[in-house]
Amino acid sequence: MALPLASVQLYSLAKEFSADMSGSLDKLAAIGLRHVEAFDFVSRPAEIRAALDASGLSSPTGHAPLLSDELWTPDGAIPTPAPEVVFEAAATIGMKTVIDPFVAPERWLTADGVADIAERLNRAGEKAAEFGLTVGYHNHAQEFVADVDGQSAYARFVELTDERVELELDLFWALTGGQDVPELVRSLGARLAAVHVKDGVVPTSNPWAPGAGDFGSDTLDQRHAGTGEVPLADALRANDAIRYAVIEYDNAPGDVFADVAASYAFLREGGFVA
Template structure:
């Protein structure tokens, strides 16, 4: 059985990375990581690539909006860059797969909305191929609220899209969405390129309803792996298709670099990554 390779989503240390990319990456390298998942790279791809090269790290995957015309931020909605701009920046940084990290809950609430997401994924995959890149999608919980012909909206999208389109399954958010996570991992099978490894205490009620407050992630009770509700070991052993085990905290419970180091140690000690 092949094991995934550890990585870390730079959103986990978003403030530290924005303030001092070089020092942040050097600290990740000192932990033992060799790869990161890029975040907020479209506006400064050359700077990020230089910092990666200097630290000896690579960013094979990265998050950027590909499926939305506007992006919600705490300061209000802003226009997203054109897909061509995202893909051009991704090529500079050295990505191989660009993953859309968030499509608003309301678009997951109807069959037409879900079909439109799938169709846009297919179209952007065609465009990405002209840049030598692949694309994928990263879930939260809203992708599991709607049932379409006996399966979740996320799995409907998987069935409706080209097999080259990857899924990055956030294990915490899949559980928050009410999923049997190991069973979901098995069903997604070869479409899984990566998983987000995070743990925490899942709210009793789904926090990502269609009309939910989009600041919910500020109030999450997330913990180090093995300290919460998420069946990480069982889920990650349910398939051998995953290429990247991406460490992430939406909210780090303590010192962010110590928490990343604890996640990295968990993956190695449990034999879940190599």
């Protein structure tokens, strides 16, 4: 089976990308990367496409809010545009899959809440198909707090979504949510289109559990892939359907380009990516 393609989530270098889009992409290309995962792209798709083309990069996947009135991030909220606007922008950039990156923790605590999330994403998938696109969902750790009919809210969500809805599993956050990460990767089968390759010291408690208090990404002790607590190697070997191995740091430990290069070296030297 074909190995996944290496990519990097541009949220990892949000400040650098905002300050110098072309220069940042050129640095990623110099590392050896050929793919990125765009973030906050809807307001400037033509500009991003031109910069990607100039750097010899593509963005087969991208993050945009599809299921919430606004997208929460640890560093501020981003308003949610209409789905048609999101998909038109994604098509301009040349994406294949638009992935919703975050749904608020309280919406994962009840069976009705999970069903609503799944129904909304199924509808978004129908609209995306009109643009030649698919949709997906990227987890954090709130999806693993509550049980729904004897299974995690995340497992219930997977059952309720259409087969064409793709999954992007953040391995760091799945472990934070108490999951057996390689087993979860295996269980998702052909639905698992991508994983976020992220490592570090896992928080001692789920920061999105009820009563956990405020959370900011600057509190995370994240490290280069292969040097933290996440069983990345076992997870990457657990499912041969994965198409993209996406490097991400919520809190890069040093120079972000050096950090990306170190994680890319782990993927390449371990034989985990094509």
